[in-house]
Every structure is written in C-alpha cells, then in structure tokens.
Amino acid sequence: MAPRHDIAHLGHVQLLTPDVEGSVEFCTDFLGLRVVGSDGDVVYLHAWDDYQHHTLSLRAHRHAGIGRTHLRAASPEALTARVAALEAAERGIGWADGEPGFGPTYLFTDPDGHEFGLYYEAEWFECAEDIRPALKNQAAAYPGNGVPVRRLDHVNFLGRVPVDNRDFLVDTLGAMTTEQIVLDDGTIAGAWTTFTNKSYDLVYTRDNLGLAGRLHHIAFAADSRADILRACDVALDQGVFIETGPHKHAIQQTFFLYVYEPGGNRIELCNPGARLILAPDWQRVDWTEAERAKGQAWGLRTIESFHTHGTPTAAELAREADR
Template sequence: MAPGHEIAHLAHLQLFTPKLDESVEFFTDFLGLRVVDSDGPDVYLRTWDDYEHHTITLSARKRAGIGRTHLRAASPEALRRRVAALEAAGCGVGWVDGEPGYGPTYVCTDPDGHEFGIYYESDWFTAGDDTRPALKNQAEAYPGVGVGVRRLDHVNFLGRSVEENRDFLVDMLGGQVTEQIVLDDGTVPGSWTTFTNKSYDVVYTRDALGLSGRLHHIAFATDTRADILRACDIALEQGVFIETGPHKHAIQQTFFLYVYEPGGNRIELCNAGARLILAPDWQRVDWTAAERAKGQAWGMKTIESFHTHGTPTVDELALED
C-alpha cells in the first residue's frame, strides 16, 4: 500500500547558476523574492508568503541546473517511516545538516539521479519591522517589487524513464499521479504528481536528449492571471527572455508564462490554484499522443525549445569540472 500523506509539501530547492549575481538580481528585481541570508557561493531567498526561512537557494556553479529538492515530512514519525523505506529500497544517501532554518535532512535520489532532501524540523519565518505585514495571517509584507510571486509551486524534472521516477514518488514518498501522457506504445513521456490537494507538485518529462538528472523548469505561483500578463511587460522592460506564453496548458489547465533566468534555467510563472484534487477516489487523467498533438488548451502549438532545452545544457555538460 502506498504511503499516502507522509510528505506535507514541496518546500524549498537549490538551483545552480553560472551567473550568481545576475541570477540573484533576476530573482529579486523580476520575481520579487527577497534575500534573507548568504554563505559563500550560496544565496538564500524567500517568496513573501512562505512560512519557512527560505524558498530558493541559488548556488554558484559552472553549470546551471537543479541541486537538491527539499520536501517537508508530515510529522517526525512520517520522516522516520520514509527514511526506513528509502534505506530498505537502496535509494538513500544519508543524513546531513539542514540548510539555515531547517533541521536534519535525509538525502535520497530518484532513479534518474535527482537529489531530494526530506526533513521535518523547521524554523518558522519571523518578519522584521521592515517586512512586517498589515495582516497577521501573512508571512511578511507584500514586496511591491517585480512580479511579486507568492510561493514555489512545482518542479519539472527531465529524465530517461518517466515511469521509474513516477513510481519512486508514489511508492517511496506517497505521491499521487493526477495526470499523465500515455503514447500509443504504452510508454509514459510525462507524469504529474501531487503530495497535497494541489493538482501537482512534481512533474517528470522524458529527456529528449536521453540524458539523466537535468531540469526542465521550476515554477512560482502568482495570485491571478493578471499578474502573469503584467509580468510580460516587466520582462520586456527588464530585458528578461520570454520563451513562450502567456497561454493555457491543456494538461492541468495551468495559465503560464515561461522565461529564462540569466543562468539559463527555465522559470515558469503559473496560476493553477483553481484546480484542487479534493476527491479521495480521484481518477487519473491519461492523455493520448493524438490529444497532445492538438497543442495547448487554446490551440497554440508547443514550441520546439520546450522539448529540447534543459539545464545543464549539452554545452555545459561538456565543460570540465
């Protein structure tokens, strides 16, 4: 039986960038995050309504890409159960000290090599005088800078085998698959999984280049579609590259905009909060190849770079360490 509801939510993640200063500027001036701490090559930033210490760690590296993705366990007991299951399955790496504001973290990897950190202990964020919100049920004041994204929404990994990674989330971490693409030969090139009542938290899509461990994108949630439309104008003024959108996905019905941050990582702005998975007997939605060939919800065809661009890029992988 799958270990349901052992993971509370997608929490914080680490993003590698070869252009740390420029990436920090993008996350603060364009997205509206705030720097809360730094430690050598690592800069910690938070969205304004995150209850925890930070949301994103930007780490200076030669190559762009995803570092460790952190999940908060639902309880200390749930953490112990997940660690035992991961160790028994041979997926575990071991315990490490948590990042600033977070307790002991158990590191594991999915079949494709993406690294996860699972923890429970967490210091809740306390706003200072300069960031104290007018409403006490809000983590800190609305920044009024850039897009002003509210929270981290989801992460989309690229991988060799979507099925193996999907099953890892379900069997080891208790995820629920809400939608997926099933080709005519029965293989699955894309799968959307949730740990919460959101329609999805983690996505796996097949790496068109046959590589392992890469990132397709991370996504931040906005309050409204209007925020995403305004983001287009802000991107234009700030010279941020828009890859595609604004538009609406057919799968999950997410209203979206995709941009690249200076380090090369793809960032999505999304508004998907209207779709929640409330049914305890949710019936997974499978999309066929013919249905996906129709394009996005309103007919726009998916652009080629959406299938080919991932980080690290092929050129970055060719760099010597």
C-alpha cells in the first residue's frame, strides 16, 4: 500500500466533446466558469475559487468522454515516488509537457484504460483587475452568471471491474476507500476513494454494459443547496437537460443535481462537495444490495439512465473500433 497524501488533490480534467462551442457556452453561461485561454481545438476554463491556472479543458473530438484526469503530487519527492510506483506496476505511459499553467506531467492509465496525468509544478491563477475579489484569499470574484460552481469536486468513472481500479489507486497512489457497494455475491459494484480529507475524489462504478474507459460524470461543488435549487431554474431557462435531482444521495450524503452538457457528458452539481474524513483510521462503509435498492436518501428511485448512460456511448465505441 502506498503512503497516504503523496497526492495533494484532484487537479484538473480534460473533457472530450463533439460540440466545443455548445460545451463552452454551457460551461460559461450555466456553470459560471470563465474562459482563460485556448489552443487550437482546446479551450481552458477556470472555476472562480480554483487557485490553479484552469479547472477544466474542453477538447474537440468525435465523441464525448473524458480525455485525461490530472492529479497534483504533494511535492517533487512525492511525484518521483509515485512515478516509480506506477512504473513498477507497469501502468506508465511516460512524461509529457503539461497543459498551459502546469509543468512536466507523467501520463499513466488505470486498469480500465482511463488516462491520467500526475504533476507537481503548477502556475497559480493570475487574476485580472476586472475580476479581482474583495476577499484576497479567494482566487477570483464571484461570477454574476450561472450557478456558479466554486471548484471541481470529483470524477466518477465507469469500470468493468471497479475493485481492480480501487486497488490500483490504493496500492500505487495512496488513496483511501471510504465507501463502497457490495452486492449479495460479494462483487464490488462501486468504490469511493479519496487522497485528501474530503470523503471522495475518484469514484468507480460498474459499467453495466461491460465496456472499458468510459465516464459516468464529473462533479463541481456549489456553495450551498440554495445554489443547486437555483441551478434547476437556470437550467430550465437555458434549456439544459436535467437527468435527475435535486435530491440527496445516501452514499456520501451529497445533495445533487445531474444535467447533460451539449457534448453529451453528464455533469453533477453537488453540495457539500464532500464530507470531511478526519479519522486516520476511518472504517470503510459498505452498502448492501438491499440498502441500495431503497434508492436515494429520501426515497427517490435511481433513474435507469444512471445505469446505462456513459460517455462515449456504446455505439460511439463501436464506431471507434471500426476505425
């Protein structure tokens, strides 16, 4: 098992989209992110309280999905140690130049084929005068449009075998498993892991179609439940599709709203972004099949598309295979 806290936090995410213009409009008008740059077919966006250069990059692609998930190491020494562990596990791809604002990035994959980047060097967000906050401990002024979301919170991947991905994060990167779903036959159907004192950063839930490398959703933290309730009205006004919610999860107790962005990726708005896990000897919470059958915390049934929709879709993966 790797030492805890070599990974400082979930850094930033690259999403793939077949509709860059629509996805950017969604991110700015609905989520309240700000465009901070572009490079060819990639657009970089910043959440108002993210200390780093950008929070999200959108890359034009034939289909939706997640391009790469970036993690920041806690120190140069931690980066070196984790790269060694990844190479020993034979999951490494190699070093690459980081995205704008980020230094050398070591690329690797999880057992399901999702691509990750691990880095340490990071450029802090340079705030322009017109968005300079009154509170100097805040990255940028609170936007006057959209939700707006404060920061990236977590990523939920679909995986063929969630337990393999869970163990990979624990053994090579030092993650802690905080909660999981255990079916009657002992199968792990979902695992919630953290690198920090947040209750979860990366999640793997079983891909019921048996496909690999797909995304369930990425999540952004809103300041309050009131922000999420307001987001429902904003979504209505802007024609954003609401898949399910607002409601409260039983697992991790997150107050949630799920929507689709124009490229087809599922986006969650959540509050609190995550509970705090302060106990160094946290006792993992296992949820049974019967407990999950009860639905969400207040009784809302889990919507069927939650078990079937992922990006890329099965049809898109089939077309990619034909290529």
